[in-house]
Amino acid sequence: MRRSLAYFHQALPESLEFKAFVEAAFARMDEANTWEVTEARNLAKLPDYADLSQLADRSWGQVIAPTGVLVAAGYPLTGLEVRLLHQFMQHYSIAKQLCDDAHDWQIDLEKGRVTAVVAMLLRACPLDSLRDRQRYFWEYTILEVNDLIRHHVRLARDQLESSQAIAYRQDLQRWLDAIERSCARAEAGRQAAQEFIKEFNRESLVK
Numbered sequence: 001m002r003r004s005l006a007y008f009h010q011a012l013p014e015s016l017e018f019k020a021f022v023e024a025a026f027a028r029m030d031e032a033n034t035w036e037v038t039e040a041r042n043l044a045k046l047p048d049y050a051d052l053s054q055l056a057d058r059s060w061g062q063v064i065a066p067t068g069v070l071v072a073a074g075y076p077l078t079g080l081e082v083r084l085l086h087q088f089m090q091h092y093s094i095a096k097q098l099c100d101d102a103h104d105w106q107i108d109l110e111k112g113r114v115t116a117v118v119a120m121l122l123r124a125c126p127l128d129s130l131r132d133r134q135r136y137f138w139e140y141t142i143l144e145v146n147d148l149i150r151h152h153v154r155l156a157r158d159q160l161e162s163s164q165a166i167a168y169r170q171d172l173q174r175w176l177d178a179i180e181r182s183c184a185r186a187e188a189g190r191q192a193a194q195e196f197i198k199e200f201n202r203e204s205l206v207k
Contacts, residue, residue: 032057
């Protein structure tokens, strides 16, 4: 991390503004990671993810290089194009992290990691057996998570379509397409998962 910070400082040596942005980006990641360790490790005290910005802040370093490219090309750091890039990356990162958290919710729950998805499930499901939580997740939570994911994908598309400066537009569109396919796969597997749990219940294989 220290070496990458030094490299970013050298990227645009004449731009004090970009150096300050780099420092702020690293501080943003540090704060998000600290928040996760201190606030999202207690199943008895569920964290408030609010607007889900923590999900993007943890990986905010990925914004630094493309921001530097725009600044080097003459776009002001506080201008519209840089703002559109940042908004795109924020919404994309939130959607991507929600996908990952939905996939790993049982592992995270077992390890005491209260991700946004785990917090949504625990707040809504009053029962504490794994069987009940599995049933609730596949009946309700996965649909709620997918709605959130698609909301942030739509917002990311809006920023991408509004920008005149963001290059590799088709590649970025494919990032969003992949997330939407993940939502569709989860919904396609929802009925199979529900039937699987129901069959286990019928055979008394789940205690």
